Amino acid sequence: MLFGDYRIEVISGTQVWLDGGAMFGVVPRLMWEKVCPPDSLNRVPLAAHCLYVETGSEKILFETGSGEKLTEKQLQIYGMHRGKSLAEMLFETTGVSAAEISIVVNTHLHFDHCGGNTKFNEAGEIVPAFPNARYFISENELKHAENPTDRDRTAYNKDNWEILQKTGQLETKPSIYEVVEGITMTETRGHNAAMQTVKIESGGEILYSFSDLIPMTAHLPLPWIMSYDLFPMETLANKKKLLPLALEENWLCWFYHDVETPLCRLTEIDGKLRAVVVQQNEI
Numbered sequence: 001m002l003f004g005d006y007r008i009e010v011i012s013g014t015q016v017w018l019d020g021g022a023m024f025g026v027v028p029r030l031m032w033e034k035v036c037p038p039d040s041l042n043r044v045p046l047a048a049h050c051l052y053v054e055t056g057s058e059k060i061l062f063e064t065g066s067g068e069k070l071t072e073k074q075l076q077i078y079g080m081h082r083g084k085s086l087a088e089m090l091f092e093t094t095g096v097s098a099a100e101i102s103i104v105v106n107t108h109l110h111f112d113h114c115g116g117n118t119k120f121n122e123a124g125e126i127v128p129a130f131p132n133a134r135y136f137i138s139e140n141e142l143k144h145a146e147n148p149t150d151r152d153r154t155a156y157n158k159d160n161w162e163i164l165q166k167t168g169q170l171e172t173k174p175s176i177y178e179v180v181e182g183i184t185m186t187e188t189r190g191h192n193a194a195m196q197t198v199k200i201e202s203g204g205e206i207l208y209s210f211s212d213l214i215p216m217t218a219h220l221p222l223p224w225i226m227s228y229d230l231f232p233m234e235t236l237a238n239k240k241k242l243l244p245l246a247l248e249e250n251w252l253c254w255f256y257h258d259v260e261t262p263l264c265r266l267t268e269i270d271g272k273l274r275a276v277v278v279q280q281n282e283i
Contacts, residue, residue, distance in 0.1 A: 006055055007052075008207070009094050011052055011090050014065060014083060015046065016045070016066060016112055017041075017079030017080070018044065024226070026225075032044075039079070046112075046215065048256065049262035050062060050065055050086070052094050053200065054096075059103070060102070060183075061090070064086060064104060064113070064117050065086055065115060101130040101132070103135075104133045107195055107197065108138070108141050108212070111156065114160045128167060135170045135171065136173050138174075138185070139174065140175060142170075144192065184198075189238070190213050192230045206249060208253055212226070213242075215255065217258050217261050218258075220272075220274075246266050247267070253266060253275075255275075261275050261277055264278055
């Protein structure tokens with residue numbers, strides 16, 4: 001689909017199931033189960049909707065999902081089932097091979113956002129999944145990922161970026177930078193200290209990714225904040241700042257973890273924000 005001067009496509013990855021209480025923090029289950037019904041283990045489904053952006057000069061992939069390197073135990077814990085690889089989904093959706101991707105951008109280095117950065121080759125060695133790409137990540141996030149706290153240590157796995165340092169493909173970036181002209185990454189504290197959000201401006205339109213600041217449309221209400229967030233009060237402050245802008249300026253919003261509504265616009269009904277599904281011909 002076209003977005004201004006760019007071609008954009010949503011690339012769906014493996015679904016992950018996480019504890020509903022952790023996903024909705026202080027919100028009682030009696031409320032959140034109405035919008036996200038849990039399974040028998042109290043887990044709710046999350047998607048991993050990566051975004052392909054073709055600018056003319058670059059073929060860019062934002063986020064790479066959980067990848068295909070997880071152990072059987074991890075797959076069981078997260079309720080995941082191996083299906084098609086990210087490379088297969090990318091080609092089926094866009095006609096573009098992994099070798100053609102020129103830039104990979106991670107908003108942060110939690111395994112469910114960058115696990116597909118690397119893969120096992122036939123010899124069982126970890127290699128870059130996108131052999132000709134430059135990989136962009138915040139310098140601040142990389143520093144934290146290499147020395148995480150006890151609270152978020154399990155979210156990081158050096159196998160997702162270490163080989164990229166050795167091959168020279170990993171490029172660390174400042175807290176605010178342009179991927180290319182019109183695509184800006186901005187450090188936005190809340191989920192952690194250095195996660196970045198994505199803003200794409202083209203043809204007078206804005207596409208915005210809140211990343212894990214607002215992972216799903218179910219998290220649109222201000223107090224609906226994940227227990228995973230290291231700085232929940234800053235998450236709240238950023239939601240109060242960004243959501244009115246998204247509504248006023250009619251942003252096309254990309255919700256990375258939303259199973260049914262990865263791309264939508266926002267409307268206000270009876271004082272509450274609602275997601276409006278966007279059809280391809282409405283972009």
